[in-house]
Amino acid sequence: MRKVKRTNTPDSLKVNGNTWTQELLSQVKDKGKFSKVTDSYKNKYNQQDVRSALEKMYKAKCCYCEYGIGTASYEHIEHLKPKADPRFHHLIYSWNNLHWCCQKCNMAKGNKWNDGNPIIDPAIEDPADFIEFDVITGEIVAKSGRGKTTIEHADLNRESLVKSRNRIKEQVMKLIVQTKLTPSPKDEIFYKDYIMEFANEEADYSSYIKQLINTYL
Structure with missing residues (x-):
């Protein structure tokens, strides 16, 4: 992982984010469960300007494992605070919660969240403060509880x-x-x-x- 600088909010989210959020929350309330809400309300963040901004921000690499994505692996728009967690439904269209991720890291992370030691946010923190590499084995080593969470949630030593x-x-x-x-x-x-x-x-x-x-x- 490496620290990146978050770009300005893409126009699609700037113009529509609040509306999409309110529509989604209303649907969750009406349906009684997030899983029962149709994808059309949950996936509107998948806009071309959002994808382009995230890809540029992360230099076309996964925010977790730093492997180039788009050729050998599908790129995913990752929600650092998982969108399926009821506590974070209101952040689904928040630009600050979106990241660029490879398929394997995204699937490993899933809906995991650790309140006490949350996963590193490379857009606001320097991952080097929490993790480092073992130059002999090539594995990532935790320097803190949050580093341990990040390694485990994204399966960075697979x-x-x-x-x-x-x-x-x-x-x-x-x-x-x-x-x-x-x-x-x-x-x-x-x-x-x-x-x-x-x-x-x-x-x-x-x-x-x-x-x-x-x-x-």
Whole structure:
């Protein structure tokens, strides 16, 4: 995870958000249960300007695992405070509650919520204050209760994800070794520039790579 800056509220939510919220709450009251309300009242946040803003905000990567989405995985609009939880129905169309997420992290998180140690909000907090990487294993380690919640709720140490992070780690570590061994100053600059491409905010797992660079380079 990495900290991002939230953009301005998309026009569709700015113009219609309050109305959509009131219509939804009215439907929940009439039907007696959120699950009985038709999707047309619950999914109006799925607008093109909302999707575009979230994709841009997160550089087309999942807000939790930092893997690029849209090609190998479906992108989801994620509600940090779960929309199915009755306490958060009023936040379904709140821009500050929406994030960009891959299918696997979104399915893992589901409707989980921890009042005592809520999941990290990368749009207002720096995840590095709550979690860090084990540069040996590629797993994410909690630095606090909220870090532990985030890891568990989004399943950030699932086997396939750790393996994927470590495949990129192997490439980066080879470049780091070459950087340190080369006698050529020009080659050293070349390798360092190449390494930094892996740490670019648009690259997969860039937070992990930055920690590797800080540790080994």
